[in-house]
Amino acid sequence: MTTPTLLQFERDATVKAADLRHRAVIQKNIGTYNIAVANGRTRFADWQNARSHAAAIKWETINHLDRYLEQFEQNVLTNGGHVFWAETAADAREHVLQLARRHGVQKVVKSKSMTTEEIHLNEALEAAGIHSIETDLGEYICQIRGERPYHIVTPVMHLTKADIAQTFQEKLGAPLTDSAEELAMIARAKLRHEFMTADMGITGGNFAIADTGMIALTENEGNARLSFSLPRVHVAIIGIEKLIPRLEDLALLWPLLAASGTGQALTAYNSLIGGPRQEREADGPQEFHVILLDNGRTRLLADGEQRDALHCIRCGACLNACPVYSNIGGHAYGTTYQGPIGSVITPHLPDAQEWSHLPYASSLCGACTEVCPVRIDLHHHLLHNRRNAIQRRFDGPIQRFLFRAWFWAMQSPVRYAVAAKLGNIALRRGLAHLLLKPWTAKREFPTPPKQSFRDYWRQHERRA
Amino acid sequence: MRVALFIPCFIDQLFPNVGIAMATVLRRLQVDVYYPPDQTCCGQPAFNTGYWDEARALARRYVEIFADADAVVSPSGSCTAMVRNFYPELLGKPTQATTHTYEFSEFLVKHLGVTDVGARFPQRVTYHDSCHALRELRLQDEPRQLLRHVQGLELVEMDQAETCCGFGGTFSVKFPMISYAMDEVKVSSIQNTGARYVVSTDSSCLMQIDGYLRRLNLPIKTISLAEVLAST
Numbered sequence: 001m002t003t004p005t006l007l008q009f010e011r012d013a014t015v016k017a018a019d020l021r022h023r024a025v026i027q028k029n030i031g032t033y034n035i036a037v038a039n040g041r042t043r044f045a046d047w048q049n050a051r052s053h054a055a056a057i058k059w060e061t062i063n064h065l066d067r068y069l070e071q072f073e074q075n076v077l078t079n080g081g082h083v084f085w086a087e088t089a090a091d092a093r094e095h096v097l098q099l100a101r102r103h104g105v106q107k108v109v110k111s112k113s114m115t116t117e118e119i120h121l122n123e124a125l126e127a128a129g130i131h132s133i134e135t136d137l138g139e140y141i142c143q144i145r146g147e148r149p150y151h152i153v154t155p156v157m158h159l160t161k162a163d164i165a166q167t168f169q170e171k172l173g174a175p176l177t178d179s180a181e182e183l184a185m186i187a188r189a190k191l192r193h194e195f196m197t198a199d200m201g202i203t204g205g206n207f208a209i210a211d212t213g214m215i216a217l218t219e220n221e222g223n224a225r226l227s228f229s230l231p232r233v234h235v236a237i238i239g240i241e242k243l244i245p246r247l248e249d250l251a252l253l254w255p256l257l258a259a260s261g262t263g264q265a266l267t268a269y270n271s272l273i274g275g276p277r278q279e280r281e282a283d284g285p286q287e288f289h290v291i292l293l294d295n296g297r298t299r300l301l302a303d304g305e306q307r308d309a310l311h312c313i314r315c316g317a318c319l320n321a322c323p324v325y326s327n328i329g330g331h332a333y334g335t336t337y338q339g340p341i342g343s344v345i346t347p348h349l350p351d352a353q354e355w356s357h358l359p360y361a362s363s364l365c366g367a368c369t370e371v372c373p374v375r376i377d378l379h380h381h382l383l384h385n386r387r388n389a390i391q392r393r394f395d396g397p398i399q400r401f402l403f404r405a406w407f408w409a410m411q412s413p414v415r416y417a418v419a420a421k422l423g424n425i426a427l428r429r430g431l432a433h434l435l436l437k438p439w440t441a442k443r444e445f446p447t448p449p450k451q452s453f454r455d456y457w458r459q460h461e462r463r464a
Numbered sequence: 465m466r467v468a469l470f471i472p473c474f475i476d477q478l479f480p481n482v483g484i485a486m487a488t489v490l491r492r493l494q495v496d497v498y499y500p501p502d503q504t505c506c507g508q509p510a511f512n513t514g515y516w517d518e519a520r521a522l523a524r525r526y527v528e529i530f531a532d533a534d535a536v537v538s539p540s541g542s543c544t545a546m547v548r549n550f551y552p553e554l555l556g557k558p559t560q561a562t563t564h565t566y567e568f569s570e571f572l573v574k575h576l577g578v579t580d581v582g583a584r585f586p587q588r589v590t591y592h593d594s595c596h597a598l599r600e601l602r603l604q605d606e607p608r609q610l611l612r613h614v615q616g617l618e619l620v621e622m623d624q625a626e627t628c629c630g631f632g633g634t635f636s637v638k639f640p641m642i643s644y645a646m647d648e649v650k651v652s653s654i655q656n657t658g659a660r661y662v663v664s665t666d667s668s669c670l671m672q673i674d675g676y677l678r679r680l681n682l683p684i685k686t687i688s689l690a691e692v693l694a695s696t
Contacts, residue, residue, distance in 0.1 A: 010639070017645035027649075323628045327645040361639055363632025363646065364512065366599035383512065390514035403510060407518040410473075411525065416504040420477050438640035443647070443675030446478050453471045453480035457487075457499045 001396045005334060006357040012332035022329060029157050030320050036263025043265055054256050055375035058311035061243050068210040068243045075213025079275030081288040089119035089295050096235060097128050103233050105130055105199040111224035112136035113204025114152050114314060115237045115293050118336045133194045135223040137187050144171040150330035152337060153261050153316035158329055201227035205238035211246045218257060220268045234285040239293050241310035260315035260373040296349035306381050309344050311374040318368035318378055340368035344381040356394040359385035424448050467497050468533035472543040473505040479667045485694035486539045486568050489581055500529050508546040512633050520554045530561040537571045539690045541597025541665045549600050567597060568690055569665055573606040579613050585695045586616030590659040593626045594666035607665055607689050624653035631672035647676045665689050
C-alpha cells in the first residue's frame with residue numbers, strides 16, 4: 001500500500017541509485033572494508049564455527065532474557081549504579097532529561113550510539129536547552145552537517161576526505177587540507193574542550209554483561225572513554241538485546257565484532273564499565289545510570305520465528321554485503337537501522353505499516369545472511385515480514401486483485417495455458433511496455449517464441 | 465529411474481529452448497525423462513510477495529503432480545530452491561517430491577556423477593552465480609565443473625560473479641531503479657572479462673542481464689547452462 005514513507009523511499013532510492021558518484025564512493029569504501037574483513041576473518045581458526053558459537057551464546061541469552069536482565073540489574077545496583085527500564089523511546093528520553101535537570105546539566109558529550117539515534121535523543125536534549133555534542137569523529141561530522149548517520153558503524157561512509165575537508169571549512173572555518181591526520185586534529189581540538197566542560201556523558205553499550213553488571217564499549221578513537229570518565233554523570237542507553245551471560249563470552253564476541261565491523265583483530269579501545277567512581281579511585285563519574293531500552297524489542301522477542309533478529313551485535317556486515325544498500329546508500333532507508341537488519345527489525349518497531357515496504361526492497365539474494373557473524377536468518381525474515389504485511393492487509397487492492405487472478409489461472413493447466421496464450425499474443429505484438437513498464441523502461445523484454453515448451457513436448461512426444 | 469522434468473512457467477513460455485536443451489542432454493545420458501503436463505507455476509511469485517496461502521495451494525499441487533517421480537529436475541536454481549527449501553516451511557514437512565527436486569547442474573554432477581556431457585562450445589564465457597543456486601542450494605562448483613569440461617570453452621571469472629543481478633522477481637518491477645543499478649553493476653563486471661557469453665543456471669537472471677545488454681546494443685550474449693551443455 002502506498003504510504004508517505006514509501007513514496008519518500010522511492011524518491012530517495014531512485015535518486016541515489018542513479019548517482020554514479022555516490023556509487024563510486026560507496027563501492028570504493030565497501031571494497032576497502034571487504035579486504036580488511038577478509039583479512040580479519042583469517043585470524044579465526046574456524047570462522048564458521050566461531051559464528052555458530054556466537055549465535056549459540058546469543059540464542060541462550062535471548063531465550064532467557066528475563067533472567068539475564070534481572071541478573072544484570074542486580075549486579076549494576078550492587079556495584080553502585082542505577083538502572084531504569086524504558087518501555088518506549090519517550091520513557092528513555094524523559095528519564096535522561098530528568099537526570100539532566102536533577103544534576104543541572106548544560107552540556108552533554110555523547111559517544112557513538114545507535115539507540116540514542118533510535119530515540120532521537122539529541123533533538124530532545126536541544127529542545128530542553130541542553131547542548132549535546134557527538135564525539136565520535138564520524139558522528140561529529142554528521143552532526144555539523146545536520147545529517148543522520150549513513151551507516152550504523154561508519155556514519156559518514158558516503159563522504160570522501162575532500163567532502164569532510166569542505167565540511168570543516170564551511171562549518172568550522174578550518175583551512176582546507178587533504179591530510180586525514182590534520183582533519184582528525186581539527187575535530188580533536190574542538191572536542192577536547194567539550195569533554196573537559198561537559199556535565200554528563202552519554203554512551204550506548206555494545207554488550208551488557210549479566211554476571212558482572214558491567215557494560216562493554218567498543219571504539220577506535222578513545223572518545224567513548226573520555227565521554228564516560230570525565231563528566232560527573234554517565235548514562236548508558238542500551239537495547240535489552242545487548243545482554244550477554246558471562247564476562248568470558250567477550251573472548252569470542254569482542255574479536256568477532258571487530259572482525260565483522262572493521263576487519264580489526266580488536267578495536268583500538270575496549271572498555272568495561274563496572275559502576276561509578278569508587279572510593280580511592282582517581283577518576284570516573286559520580287553516578288552511573290543504565291537505561292535498558294525496549295521500544296518494540298519485546299515484540300520481536302514474542303515472535304518465535306524472528307526472535308534471532310535480537311542476536312544482532314550491530315557490526316554492519318550485512319549492510320556492507322547488501323547490493324541494495326551499496327546502490328541506494330544508508331539515508332534512503334529513512335530508518336535508524338539501515339540495510340538488511342533494518343528492514344528485518346524496523347517493521348516490528350512502532351508504526352509497522354509505515355515500514356512495510358522495506359522488506360520488499362530486496363532481491364532476496366541472501367548475501368546478508370551469509371556474512372552475519374551471529375547467524376541471523378536475515379533474508380528469510382524479509383520473507384516472513386512480507387507474509388506478515390499481507391496478513392495484515394498492507395497490500396493495495398490492485399496487487400491483491402492481480403495475485404488473485406494469477407492464482408486462479410495457476411491452479412489449472414487449462415486456465416494456465418489460456419492465460420499464457422493471451423500473454424504470448426500480447427508480448428509478440430510488442431505490448432511488453434504496457435504490461436511490464438517499470439522493467440522495460442530501460443531494458444528489452446524477450447519476445448516469446450510461438451511454441452511453448454509444453455506445446456513442443458506434446459507435439460514431439462506424440463510423434464515419438 | 466524415471467526423471468520428471470519440472471519446467472518453470474516462465475521457461476515454458478519465454479525460454480522453451482532451455483527446457484528442450486535440458487531434456488536433450490538428459491536423454492543423451494540415457495536418462496528416462498517425462499513431462500507431467502499438469503504442472504504450472506511453483507508459486508514463488510506469490511510466496512515472495514507474502515501470499516503464502518496461495519503459494520501453499522500451489523505447493524500441494526506440485527507435490528501431488530510429482531509424487532511418483534524418482535527425481536524431478538529443473539533448469540532453474542530459483543524454482544528448485546522454492547520447492548526444496550521453502551515448500552517444507554509452507555507444508556509443515558518435506559515430502560518425496562520436495563527432497564527429490566534438483567537443479568539441472570546439481571543433478572548431473574551430484575547424482576549422475578557426470579561432469580563431461582560431451583558438449584562443444586568454442587567461446588570465451590563468464591559464469592554468473594544465481595543467488596538461489598549459490599546461497600539456497602549451495603551450488604558453486606557444479607556448474608563450473610560442467611563448463612570446464614565443455615570442449616573449446618574458455619571460462620573467465622568476473623570479479624563480482626556472486627553479486628546479485630538485481631532481478632528478484634517482483635522486486636525489479638516494484639523498485640525498478642534499484643534493480644537497474646544492480647543490473648548495471650553486474651553488466652560492467654561481465655564486460656571487464658572480455659567474454660562473449662554470460663552463462664547461468666537461471667534464465668531469470670539472464671533475462672535481466674540480457675534486457676540491459678540488448679537495450680544498449682552491447683556485444684555480449686546470454687545463454688543458459690543447459691543450452692551450452694546441449695551444444696555440439
